[in-house]
Amino acid sequence: MVSSFPTPASINLSRVRLAIRSLQPQLVEWRRRLHQKPELGFQEKLTAEFISSKLQAWEIDHQTGIAKTGIVATIKGTKPPTHNFPSANRRATANSTQHSALSTQHSSLSTHKVLAIRADMDALPIQELNEVPYCSQHDGVMHACGHDGHTAIALGTAYYLQQHRQDFAGTVKIIFQPAEESPGGAKPMIEAGVLKNPDVDAIIGLHLWNNLPLGTVGVRSGALMAAVELFDCKILGKGGHGAIPHQTVDSVVVAAQIVNALQTIVARNVNPIDSAVVTVGALHAGTTHNVIADTATMKGTVRYFNPAFQGFFHQRIEQIIAGICQSHGAKYDLEYCSLYPPVINDTNITELVRSVAEEIVETPMGIVPECQTMGGEDMSFFLQEVPGCYFFLGSANPEKDLAYPHHHPRFDFDETALGMGVEIFIRCVEKFFS
Template sequence: MVSTFPNSTNIDLSRVRLAIRSLQPQLVEWRRRLHQKPELGFQEKLTAEFVSQKLQEWGIEHQTGIAETGIVAIIRGEKQPEASNPKSIDASAATYGSHSVSKRRVIQNPKSKVLAIRADMDALPIQEQNEVAYRSQHDGIMHACGHDGHTAIALGTAYYLQQHRQDFAGTVKIIFQPAEEGPGGAKPMIDAGVLKNPDVDAIIGLHLWNNLPLGTLGVRAGALMAAVETFNCTIFGKGGHGAMPHQTVDSVVVAAQIVNALQTIVARNVNPIDSAVVTVGELHAGTKCNVIADTARMSGTVRYFNPALQGFFSQRIKQIIAGVCQTLGANYDFQYCELYPATINDAGMAELVRSVAEEVVETPVGIVPECQTMGGEDMSYFLQEVPGCYFFLGSANQQKNLAYPHHHPRFDFDETALAMGVEMFVRCVDRFLNR
């Protein structure tokens, strides 16, 4: 396929790569410092202080305290934007006394564009098991998903762009977002106006991805990550003696019937072309082997890509629970929550990222075009507002034992990916703003 984003001639790409690779020691230092001080969603005070300190040190305009701990940095390019089809207009003839000023051709400057870059900052409630010098110093909290790396990459990008403002036109907004892991910081930041003043034309973001080896990159148009929804249900039966079930309504039996019935939703109610998941992850009931439990509690998650399915699962799950309970004589309490919509990339922005990736990963073999996961991301809210692309940057290295999955207590990644992430962002800025 011929790229609609031809290689840029605005900057010396070999110079860019050398300059970014020289930042690698600082990127590692920043990432490890952040890794040692992990914080949960909307509590990222130390992280935000560190980010703000660096931005201030580099003279970068920024605003703090957005949606509790979020930060937005603004870097304004000094290069004049180039118009592929410059427009000209006839200036009206003006008369000053008896002298007329002839018409002249005036070239209108193209609109200065704004590209946003998003990075999340929060950690997870996990006790780290890695025996490394930079392990978490906060008990029960760990950067087990790479957000420390995302923040370091965004800082490196901010530093580079600030030092090379003459190389790009337009404006770059770098959004340091809290609480991606929950309850979600993207929407509060959007509600606070981070996509306004100046208005953002497009947005990009990346996720370090231990499901891909170092040196690869996953990007695709359309759905990249799934919608995330959760449910909780309590079954109210009638307890009693295990030897006298006829006197009871067994909440365990009711719950078991519900779990089985829920599996028919994907198997028989969803179009086989549409991928979806209904998982019951928790089921708690009973206190003793010879006591029939009067109450059973379950919770689960729903994942899907197709936005047309929004609202379907909550209705169907409730129908099944209600039907089983009515059949077996139980009552229920049901709660459903739609957390994040599907993360859906704009086709044009995905093509831009892919075209840049061909240069950064150096070989098309390293680009995984159909990379998808049923994991969820609140980057999806940004992508609902403006065209954008979220992509995966391979970070696993089996030879260094850096391939544990995300959210594992021994998760870590090959830090070589940090400079690669900065290069991806910088080249995307060049390709989008200077084209």
């Protein structure tokens, strides 16, 4: 495989503590077992059973069946707190600046803090093409985005914390979330109360990332990933003979003009400093050469970082579709769905993660601050509720042919990243409570 990725950064494994390095074979074993048994969103029954069996064997308190297949494990540290901490400041908006101000102005104190760690665990409807011993055993379903690795890292973190409760003062909630790929499991878990009893003060999560080489960490405050909105439109024209077009309302012509016009939204309605994308990913109409199609259907997606755009694209897309249809005498049926808001990282928690990452990877090469992507993630719903940080852990290694992109049928990653992920989570826990 030819790849444009750089050689993986120098990894000093001595920066990963011995107890976690010794856990690496089990992390690989768990990840590969999960990879062999992939399950789609809200169908992760085998995955949930596997996670629960491990937590039960380690005597970790946990709840199952949250939002159908979700699990929350709770681990309480036994280290006595050395001083009081600012109390939790629940997020009312996605404005990280507001969080920074609130956290410094709030005067009340609390002696016990709660940090949440989130890992998604669902797979994708993809037929795996990898020829490896741990290849998917479920036809047409594959872990092609690294969620099996996320779950293994979360399990390793839970195991280590349970064995070293004397090293931190506070409570850690580990959230195993279903259905990130679709239709979204974060919001149902929040509605089920996973951020309460006890209330979560902050949350962190990671995504194994084949867009970065092994040994790097992508971490930035503010917008990391984009909002995801979807639209389905059906153009209702009037069919007829291809040689007698004046008797028809050509849905293909109408749809073609709509596709072109939609591109003007970003080009002429969005500030060039802001980033946004409008993509029509599917367009279907007609059946043969000489028949003007009665209907045409299109599917598309919208992506943006700025939360102020919420509602704007829906309105503008419908205005364009309505205007073009009216000018041609056609009608339309539009369905618009705001799937996920943008992932907005809190400044203070991002600094915590960055300081930890600098202890693990070689810097400055190892820290990648400009790592935004127009991909979406429902971690965003958690970050709307409490301050937190979602970051990328580089996992590509072209030298081992492990650099295929996410959602590719040959996607795989360098499993060295698993231990690194556990180490980063553990150090974040220790530093958050210290």
